[in-house]
Amino acid sequence: MRYWLALLPLLIPTPAWADYPVLLPSSVREMLEAAIANGNETEIATVAKIAKQTNPGSADEIQRMVNSWKERTKATRDTVIREARFTELWTGKVEAGGFRSTGSTSEIGISASAALKRTGIQWSHKLAASIDYRRANGITSRERYTASYEPRYEFDPRGFAYGLTQFERDTSIGYDERYTASVGIGYKLIVSDPIDLSLDAGPSIRHAKYVIGERETKLGARASMDLAWRLAPMLTFKQVASGYAESDVYTINSLTSLETKVGTRWSAAMSYNVQYESETLLSARDFDTLSRLTLTYSF
Numbered sequence: 001m002r003y004w005l006a007l008l009p010l011l012i013p014t015p016a017w018a019d020y021p022v023l024l025p026s027s028v029r030e031m032l033e034a035a036i037a038n039g040n041e042t043e044i045a046t047v048a049k050i051a052k053q054t055n056p057g058s059a060d061e062i063q064r065m066v067n068s069w070k071e072r073t074k075a076t077r078d079t080v081i082r083e084a085r086f087t088e089l090w091t092g093k094v095e096a097g098g099f100r101s102t103g104s105t106s107e108i109g110i111s112a113s114a115a116l117k118r119t120g121i122q123w124s125h126k127l128a129a130s131i132d133y134r135r136a137n138g139i140t141s142r143e144r145y146t147a148s149y150e151p152r153y154e155f156d157p158r159g160f161a162y163g164l165t166q167f168e169r170d171t172s173i174g175y176d177e178r179y180t181a182s183v184g185i186g187y188k189l190i191v192s193d194p195i196d197l198s199l200d201a202g203p204s205i206r207h208a209k210y211v212i213g214e215r216e217t218k219l220g221a222r223a224s225m226d227l228a229w230r231l232a233p234m235l236t237f238k239q240v241a242s243g244y245a246e247s248d249v250y251t252i253n254s255l256t257s258l259e260t261k262v263g264t265r266w267s268a269a270m271s272y273n274v275q276y277e278s279e280t281l282l283s284a285r286d287f288d289t290l291s292r293l294t295l296t297y298s299f
Contacts, residue, residue: 024051024058032062036069044069081120092116095269097294107136111292126150132290142290144170158188162200164222172288173277177209180244182222196228204244220246234261250278259296267296 028051035047048066052059081089096112113130127149134142148166155161166180184202204222209215224242231237241254257271273290 024055024061028055028058029065032065036065039073078121086118089120090116090118091299093296093298095294095296097292106138107134109134109142111290111294122154124152124154126152140171142172144168144172152186158191160186160188160200162186162202164204171211174210174212175208176211179207180222181205184222194230196226198226200224206244206246218246218249220244220249235259248278250276252276265298267298269294269296 032044032047032051035044038044044066048062051062055062092115094112094114096110098108098110098112100108110131110133113128115129116127118125129147130145132142132144134140146166146168148164150162150164152160152162162182162184164180164182168175168178168180170178182202182204184200186198186200188196188198190197201221201223204220205217206220207215207217222242222244225239227237227239229237236259238257238259239254241252243253244251252275254274255271256273257269259267259269261267269292271292271294273292275288275290
């Protein structure tokens with residue numbers, strides 16, 4: 001009898017204490033809760049990462065706290081978007097640069113752009129306009145104006161459908177007016193903290209009025225790419241490009257820029273713009289480049 005009593009503890013299953021989650025120390029919990037209360041996603045991610053490294057047994061609990069904050073934040077954001085009017089929740093930026101010289105030559109140059117964007121739950125809307133103007137000794141050497149509207153519908157986290165309407169005026173290559181319309185689909189190839197890359201493509205139609213009064217309408221195809229690479233917290237490399245292919249006309253526009261923040265809302269940018277136009281009614285193949293240094297205000 002005594003023999004069986006001695007073996008009894010070995011026969012009864014005991015809890016595997018090593019499998020039980022380790023309680024998160026109160027000091028670590030308070031630190032993570034303070035970061036969550038501040039609402040800064042980067043700060044929360046940093047604190048959570050350190051907390052997991054120093055308390056690996058509580059990694060699941062730490063992640064649950066972070067996930068709970070993300071769910072609450074998303075629910076609040078979605079409610080705000082649903083209740084907001086269309087005229088609300090817009091963000092934007094204004095960018096400007098220029099030069100003026102006098103003396104043996106009189107020259108003035110202006111480069112400016114503005115963009116507005118409203119991001120909803122699935123829909124987003126983007127308005128943009130730009131101007132590049134240069135005049136030397138009474139002769140205008142560059143006069144380019146653009147304006148566009150682009151709605152986008154995201155049908156899953158990476159895929160989207162887009163629409164585009166655009167107006168251009170560029171007398172240096174013979175266009176008094178050019179109107180573009182396009183629809184298509186796109187895909188976000190890379191979505192990460194340092195890099196975002198998306199591509200889209202679709203059919204297009206362009207109607208051009210030349211400075212000599214001639215008009216023409218052409219069907220074709222359009223494609224574009226948008227790359228943002230955050231090299232450092234204050235430094236971002238961007239590449240935006242678009243191309244049009246028609247029966248006998250090809251257009252490529254590429255803007256490469258390096259932006260650095262100089263304040264909460266202010267940033268400075270160096271950019272290099274390449275524009276290619278194949279042969280048109282008034283000009284042979286045209287390849288233009290423009291380098292700019294601009295100051296940007298975001299709101």
